Amino acid sequence: MNLRDLKYLIAVADTRHFGQAAERCFVSQPTLSGQIKKLEEELGVTLFERSKRSVETTHPGEIIVAQARRVLEQADALLQLAQSHQDPLVGPLRMGVIPTLSPYLMPLILQPLQTQYPQIKLVLSEELTDTLLTRLDKHEIDAALLATPVENPDFESIPLFEEPFWLVHPRNHPLSKKKKIIQTDLDCTDLLLLAEGHCLAEQAMEVCHLHERAVQGDLADLRAASLETLLQLVAAGFGCTLLPALALNAVSAKDKGIMTRQLQLPDTYRQISLVYRRTFPRRKVLEVFAAVVLENLPDTIRAI
Amino acid sequence: MNLRDLKYLIAVADTRHFGQAAERCFVSQPTLSGQIKKLEEELGVTLFERSKRSVETTHPGEIIVAQARRVLEQADALLQLAQSHQDPLVGPLRMGVIPTLSPYLMPLILQPLQTQYPQIKLVLSEELTDTLLTRLDKHEIDAALLATPVENPDFESIPLFEEPFWLVHPRNHPLSKKKKIIQTDLDCTDLLLLAEGHCLAEQAMEVCHLHERAVQGDLADLRAASLETLLQLVAAGFGCTLLPALALNAVSAKDKGIMTRQLQLPDTYRQISLVYRRTFPRRKVLEVFAAVVLENLPDTIRAI
DNA sequence: ACAATTGATAGGAATTACCTATTAACTTAA
DNA sequence: TTAAGTTAATAGGTAATTCCTATCAATTGT
The missing domain is CATH 3.40.190.10 (Periplasmic binding protein-like II)
Structure with a gap:
């Protein structure tokens, strides 16, 4: 069985005329006749009662034609679905x-x-x-x-x-007195970090030339679960941290006890x-x- | 598009493996790969994301596979319908x-x-x-x-x-005296007929050697609409009639005023x-x- | 009675599906 | 690290299928 055969079938059922059905299917009449015959043999059911005068759908034929319409309906829906997904944006x-x-x-x-x-x-x-x-x-x-x-x-x-990193520290932090931050300021700072797994934590350490062990001890217990928490820690005076530039909006708006400093240093971005x-x-x-x-x-x- | 292609499609979606899908469809892996590729080109949609490691159905693929299942479901129903109509008795x-x-x-x-x-x-x-x-x-x-x-x-x-014809006449009819009915008894009888269009009417005339014109006159207005009516007329003494054998049950049971006579004559049947x-x-x-x-x-x- | 129509048939051409063999890329085991 | 095993894709040739033209037999309409 074949979707094409079902189209032929329906065309004959609609027109009751092999020639017209063939025309509608853009094939020759012998082709269509042959396929219908093949379909009848495959299904084991005579679908049309032909005479030289007329073509009539048999009773089982009517039932099968109705089902064939349902098949083609679903097949058509598939094509339309496909069409609607051709646009990669959809x-x-x-x-x-x-x-x-x-x-x-x-x-x-x-x-x-x-x-x-x-x-x-x-x-x-x-x-x-x-x-x-x-x-x-x-x-x-x-x-x-x-x-x-x-x-x-x-x-x-x-x-x-x-995305550049900015240095964020409490307003009463020693670095407040420095006009410009240089690399050595970062090297020995009291850096607060995000929890493990956050790529930002490692990147901050790298920027500050710190290794994993350097943040052991007091600071080890203070790793924050989110940037928001981290800023709370900074505001509370526990230390400073590096903040990605896009997150700056989050700090400046809400906390006057925090200073944000642009870093004019190489490789201080992610x-x-x-x-x-x-x-x-x-x-x-x-x-x-x-x-x-x-x-x-x-x-x-x-x-x- | 093709029902076979949709089977291939579903096999790949189910197994996520071109080789196993091919096996399930009883074709070689290159055949199945080729048909899937052809289908993707026809639909204009990438159905599977292949790597050397795995095969995954894309999102549009999932949707189209689901629809393909619906198509095959209906196609399957068609085959079952056909099967149930293979028996010509059904x-x-x-x-x-x-x-x-x-x-x-x-x-x-x-x-x-x-x-x-x-x-x-x-x-x-x-x-x-x-x-x-x-x-x-x-x-x-x-x-x-x-x-x-x-x-x-x-x-x-x-x-x-x-089906033999029987002669039916009123019990008080002249023919009641005759032991056996012969052809000449029929020829000149007062035959009651069914309405025009009933083949029985013509056949009765033929058996009685009557022509259309012979039943003109009085009897012309008495042509009955049904055998039941005809028997009522006979019972009422309007004349006699010929009754097909299977209809005898209808008379013997209900009317004592009617006689039924078997005809032992040639060509007195239909x-x-x-x-x-x-x-x-x-x-x-x-x-x-x-x-x-x-x-x-x-x-x-x-x-x- | 004659031309036109209709569906079936025959034979050959074109398309399509299919297979085997092979490749390229990757994974796993030794 | 190398070797063996998987996996999907590709290439080339074969078999099956579909399709066409030409024709026939039967019927219909003029």
């Missing part, structure tokens, strides 16, 4: 974002994305880099916004922008990129997403 | 019967038919010969029980039995046969029906 885009980026970047782009590409249904999940990479590998998400380069050859990435499986078939939607991100960055952040 | 048998036969024959066969072949759904219609032939030609009925031979080459017939279109594909059900009729005839009627 459908859900499952995006993972690291926690130190998501709350500060997403508010900037959700509105523009929704306005420019309403057909993209963004599904966000906020998790640590490792988790995101695992889920990406398991096809549970389509792409991830990360701050670390990827080595896995299964993945590719679109570089988005460089590189944000959009990571996806090499085999992901809807690259277009990622390109569109990346473009929207870049268009809506504050002027202080430079795109790559 | 389904309605639309049977036309002439009014002078139906009420006397049908009670004899309905019960046995129902018992022996419960799958046959008999749909009866009782109409005059001409109407039945027209409806047979228009495929409105499948066959007809008639008492006249058919000339139309589109039709064929299965001879069933010869031939009942089952008429159908030459092209009717379920001849088997007709043969079965004919057999049931013959098996359940009273012993007084001889089958052909």
Whole structure:
């Protein structure tokens, strides 16, 4: 059995005329006659009662024709579904974002994305880099916004922008007296860190030339679960920390006891990129997403 | 698109493995890979995300696979429908019967038919010969029980039995004195007839050697609409008539004022046969029906 | 009676599906 | 680290299927 055969079948049932049915199906009459005959043999049922004068659908024929219409109806629906998914922008885009980026970047782009590409249904999940990479590998998400380069050859990435780190310290901190922060100021500072697993923690240590062991002792117990908590610690005078630029809005607005200092030093930024499986078939939607991100960055952040 | 392709599609979606899917479909892996690729190109949608490690269904793929299942479901239902109609006995048998036969024959066969072949759904219609032939030609009925031979080459017939005519007259009729009825008794009798269109009327005239004009006059206005009415007229002494043997039950039971006389004369019977279109594909059900009729005839009627 | 129509048949051409063999990339075991 | 085993894709040739033109037999309409 064949969808084409069912089309032939219905054409004959509709026209009661092999010639006209053939014309409607854009085939010759012998072709259509042959296929109908083959179908009848396959089904073991005579579908049409032919005479030289007329063609009539038999009773079982009527029933089978009705069912054939249902089959073609569903097949047609399949084609329409396919058509509606030809545009790579259509459908859900499952995006993972690291926690130190998501709350500060997403508010900037959700509105523009929704306005420019309403057909993209963004599904966000906020998790640590490792988790995101695992889920990406398991096809549970389509792409991830990360701050670390990827080595896995299964993945590719679109570089988005460089996000500078700012130094954040209490207003009564010794560094308050310095007009400009230099590298050595960072080296020996009382750095507060995020909990383990946050890439920001390692990156901060790297910027400050610290190793894992250096943050043992008093500070080891103070690793914060979120940037918000971290800022609370800074405000409470427990030490200073490095903050990614996009998160600055979160601090300046609410806490007068905190000073934020731009770092005019080399390599004091993290590189944000959009990571996806090499085999992901809807690259277009990622390109569109990346473009929207870049268009809506504050002027202080430079795109790559 | 093709039902086979959809089977391949579902096999891959189920197994997430081209090789195993191919095995399930009894084709080679390259064949299946090729058809899936062709399908993807036709639909304009990437259905699977392949890597050397794994095969995953894309989001549009999931949707299309679900629809493909619906298509195959309906196609499967079609095959099952066809299967259930392979037996020519299954389904309605639309049977036309002439009014002078139906009420006397049908009670004899309905019960046995129902018992022996419960799958046959008999749909009866009782109409005059001409109407039945027209409806047979228009495929409105499948066959007809008639008492006249058919000339139309589109039709064929299965001879069933010869139904003798009996003479029926009032008990106080001159013929009551005769021990045996001979042809000349019939020739000049006061014959009562059924309404025009009933084949029985013409056949009775023929048996009695009468022509159309002979029944003009008084009798012309007395043509009865049914055998029952005819018997009422006989009982009321308006004349005599010829009755087909199967209808005898109807008279003997209810009216003592009527005599029924067997005719031991040549050609005093009508031939009942089952008429159908030459092209009717379920001849088997007709043969079965004919057999049931013959098996359940009273012993007084001889089958052909 | 003759031309036009209709569905079936025959024979050959074109397309399509299919198979085997092989490749390229990756994973696992030694 | 190398070797063996998997996996999906590719290439090339074969078999099956579909399709066409030409024709026939039967019927219908003029």
